[in-house]
Amino acid sequence: MSEVSLGALDLESLRSFVIVTQLGTLAAAAEQRHRTISAISMQIKRLEERLGTRLLFRGARGVSPTPTGETLLREARELLRQHDNLLARFTGRGLSGKVRFGLPEDYARELVGQVLPEFLATHPDVLLEAVTATSGELTHLLERGELALAVLLDRQNRLRGGEPMWRTAPVWAAAREARIDGEQPLPLALHPVNCPYRALGLEALEAMGRSWYAVFTCTSIHALETAVEAGLAIGILDRQRLTPAMRVLDENDGLPTLIGGEAKLYFGRSIAKDSRPAVEALAALLRERFHQRAPWPGERADNSAFAIRGGASGDRRN
Template identity: 65%
Template sequence: MTENTGAALDLEALRSFVTVAQQGSLAAAAELRHRTVSALSMQIKRLEQRLDARLLIRGPRGVSPSPAGEALLQEARELLRQHDGLVARLTGQGLSGRVRFGMPEGYAPHLVEQVLPDFLASHPNVLLEAVTAPSGELARRLERGELSLAVALDRPHQLTNGETLWQTSPVWAASREFRVADEAPLPLALHPLDCPFRSLGVEALESQGRDWYAVFTSTSIHAVEKAVEVGLAVSILDRQRLTPRMRVLDEAEGLPHLGTSDACLYFSRRIAAASWPAVEALAGLLRQRLSGAGPWAANSREARPLALG
């Protein structure tokens, strides 16, 4: 049998392509890869010639993968993961570096219990630092370079190049005994201003011209849920977080339709080159566990699923 080596791909070119796609910028990727922008461009060009496809599209805010590039991106990540794992096993040299990971409080229990321990078990030499904060605060920390990557909703910030993991299902939640008064301002239990669900709810009410006031404000998802359960106020929760003591309020009761929000994986543009493989390894595990339906699907054995806070 004749070996077919004509279509062999350059692994370093694939690594550069993945970094450019994630960073959305040739300059940022070049810094991470310790290469010049021209050298990185040549790698991408040779990869495009080898595959006879355009992989990147230039736009006013940087570069993004073409349809062919999106297809390659998924395969390239898996190929590089397997390659790096093989090298680590054979040489005894695992990943190292520092990974600073941000997540909203609402699904931190799932990540802390199942995802993060698995990551550290596979990469014991990695220094992992995990923090919780609302999505808006996570976005600011990413921009300041205080985090390596984060899972956050796609609002109320202006971050770009996020990878969608799943779509949330926000609903108006109230206790089973709560009744909406037609003319009275709506009492709300809310997270702080950085919370995306707060933004969705307030925007919907203001577009309807409906008055509201904050009865209860807390950074704790559990405290907000308790305020709803006891009938103190209405809140905006992911449908998956509703308890037996709650019910959904809808347009039939005079409340406006709520939009949706995507839970996305975001990378910092200031990741040290030595830490990049470890950051990508954690990102790969998050994609594996959360893509499609979020943490509640991955943790379906629990009596009560988790949602985004």
């Protein structure tokens, strides 16, 4: 019986396709891959010809994957991950380079405990630096080229695109025995500006004409939670962070419902060529663990300020 050849997909073209969909433009992908725009365009064209289908929608603001392109994107990521792991295992050359990863403090313990140790165990030659900050501050770092990868909440974040990871669940949190006087301004415990939950809560209060004042303002999520537990003020927390000493406030307490948003994964625009495979590997692990599933374990998360291999630590939320 004769062997039927279906041809082969070029791995480098697949890498370019994945990066184009991540960054949203051929120009950005060309810069990342150190190639010309025409070279990237030709790789995408050859993929489309090989597969006999259109992979990208092209518009004035950039490109986005077609439904078929979305399917290929998922498969290509897994294929490239397996290829890189296989090559590293047989050649003895694992991933290297530096990955500076930004994340909101609310999720620091979960991401550190569930993902980063596994990543470093698999890729011990990678220099991983984790940074916690508000989503607004992380946005600034991405724009300045100071982060290779980041998880951001979709408020206080002006960046376009991003890969949706999980939904957030913000609620009004008060001490267990707290009672709210609807005739008095609402006492709040808040983080400074650039915090998504702060913006969400204040906009909701202003929309209903409810007056408020800040009793306690800090950058530490742990200190804010302590202020809420002590009955000093009302806070805005993810539902999973509530402790037995807290309760949720809702319409029965005269407060508006808070609408959840999304945590999204973003790539930096200035990633060194030798670090790109490591950045892709960490992104793949994050998708595997947290796509459409918030990273909360069965137990409550505590505040976490940390540094990994010289990474910057922080004590900021969201």
